[in-house]
Amino acid sequence: MNKLLRFFSYHQPRRIRVIENTLRSRRTVATLFWARQYGILEWLGADRALNRQEYDQLINQLVDDKLLVIDDQSQASLTEEGAKVLKNEEESFYIPSFYDWYWLANTQRVIQRLFLAIQVVSEFSYHQRKYVPLAIPYGEMIAVKQWFRQNYHHDLVKSLYNDLHRFGSALESEDPRMTTDLFNVMIGYQRSGWTINQAAQELQIKINDIQYLRHDEMLAISAYARNFPGPLQQLLLPLINESPLNRSAQVTFDLYTQGKPMKLIAQERRLKENTIKEHLLEAAILIPDKLDWDILLPGSKRDELSQFYKGEPTAWKFDEQIASFYEYRLYQIFQGITNEK
Template structure:
C-alpha cells in the first residue's frame, strides 16, 4: 500500500503540499498550522529524504488507483474505496512511540553521527585501522572525529557499550522491534547492518514503515542522550534542540512573556514586526499551554471574532474587514486547541 494513504482523511480535505512539507520538516507557520489541524504535527521530519518527484509519484498513484481525489486547489480527500483500504491496512501500520518528541532534532543528522561513531569505536576495539567509513556529510564526520579524539583514551569502548546497553534496555520495554532493528542496522568490525528489506522481513513491518521506525529510534536515542550523561550525550547533544521553537522564535517568545510589546521586540531585535508576529504564531501552534492567551488575544477580541467565525476553524475564510490576518490566525489556533480539548 502507498505509504502516504495514512495522512489523508475521508471527511477532511487536506493540502497535499502541507503533508509533503510536514514529512520533510519544511517549517513555515502555514505548514505547522495546518499540520496541527490535520492531527499530523508529530510527523514533522519523519521522512526528510522524501523528494518532490517521489512524493508526486506516490500521490499520482493514489489518484490513479482511485483511492484519493484532488480538487483544483491541490486539496485531497480519500475516496470511499480509499477509506476502506485505509481501514483494512491500519492494523498493520507501525505505531510510533516517540513522535511526541518530533521537535527534538534532525534525525538524519543523528543517524549519521551515531552510526559512524559506532563503526569507529567497533573497529578501534579490534585495533583495526584499515576500513571504509560510512559515507556521511563532512560536518558530521568532523564531529565524530573530534568526539573520538576527546574520548578514546577514557576507556571509550567500555563506557559506550554501557551507555548503549542502558539505552537498549529502556527501549526494549517500549517496543522490542526498535531495539532489534537499531542494534542490527549498526555497522562495525566485520559486520554490515540490515538492509531495509531484511529489517522489514525480520520485524514483520511493511517496507514503507521502516523509515518511520528508524525516525522513531533516533528520536528515542536523542531523548535518552538529552537526559543521561555519557558518551552518547557528548556525541549527540549539540544536535538536540532545547525547545520546540526555533532559536529566533524562542528569543522573541522569552521577550514577549516578559511583557514587551511586539513593536519594542522588533526594534530591539532589528526585525520586522511581521517576523515577530510569525514567531508568536509559531509559539501559539507549538507551545500553546505556555502562552497567556488573555494577553496574546484578549477575551474581548475573541468574543468579537466569535460573532463572525463559527464552526470548524479549517473551513473559515479570512476577511480583512473583520480583523488582521495575525488576529484571524491566532483565533483559528485558539479555537482549534479548544476543540482538541
C-alpha cells in the first residue's frame, strides 16, 4: 500500500507540498499552519529521507490508481475508492506512541549517533579493533568518538547496558514491537541487525510503516535521554530541543512574554518586524496555550474579524482590505484551535 494514502482526506482537500514538507520537516510557518489544520502536525520529520522525486512518484501512483484526485491548485482529495481503500487499510497501520514529541529531535541524527555508539561499545566489549564502522556524517562520528573517549574508562559497557535495559523495559510497556525492533536492528560485534524486510516480517508491520516505527523509537529514546542521566543522555542531549520553537523564535517569544512590543523586539534583535511576526505565528501554531491571546489578538479585533470570516478556517480567503495578513493568519489559527477544543 502507498505510504502516503493515510495523509489525505475525502472531505478536506490538502496541499500536496504541505504533506511533503511536513514529512521532511521543512518548517515554514505555512507548512506548520496547514499541517495543524490537517491534523498531521505530529508527523513533522517522520520521513526526512523522502526526496521530491520519490514523493511525486508516490503521488502519481495514487492518481493513476484512481485513489487520489488533484485540483488545479495542487490540492488533493481521496476519491470514493481511495476513501474505501484507506478505511480497509487503517486497521493495519502502525499507530505511533511518541509522535506528540515530534519537535524533540531530528531522529535521523539520533539514530545515526545512537547506532554508531552501540556498535563502538559492542566491539570494544569484545576487545575488537578491526571492524567497519557505520557510515554516518563526519560530525556525528566525531561526536560519538568524543563521547566514547570521555566515558570508556568509567565502565561504559555496564553503564550503557543498564541504561538501555531501563529504557527497553519502559518501552516494552508502551509497545513491545518497538523494543523488539530497536534491539534487533542494532549493529554490534558479529551482529548485522535486522533489515527492513526482516523487521516487517517478524513484527507483522507493513514495510512502509517500519520507518514510522523507527522514528517513533528515536523520539522515545530522545524523551528518555532528556529526563534520565546516564550515557544515553550524554550522547544524545546535544541533539535534543528544549522547545517546539526554533531557537530564534524562542528568543522572540521570551521577549514577547516579558511584555515587550513587537517593534522594540525587532529593534533589540536587529531583525525585520515581519520576521518577528513569523516567530509569533510559529508560537501561535506550536504552543498556543502559552500565549496571551488577548494581547496577541485582542477580543475586539477577533469580534471584528468574525463578521467577515465564518465557517471552516481552511476555506477562508484573505482580503487585505479587512485586515493585515498577520492578523488574518492569527485569527485562522485561533479559530482552528477553538474548533479543535
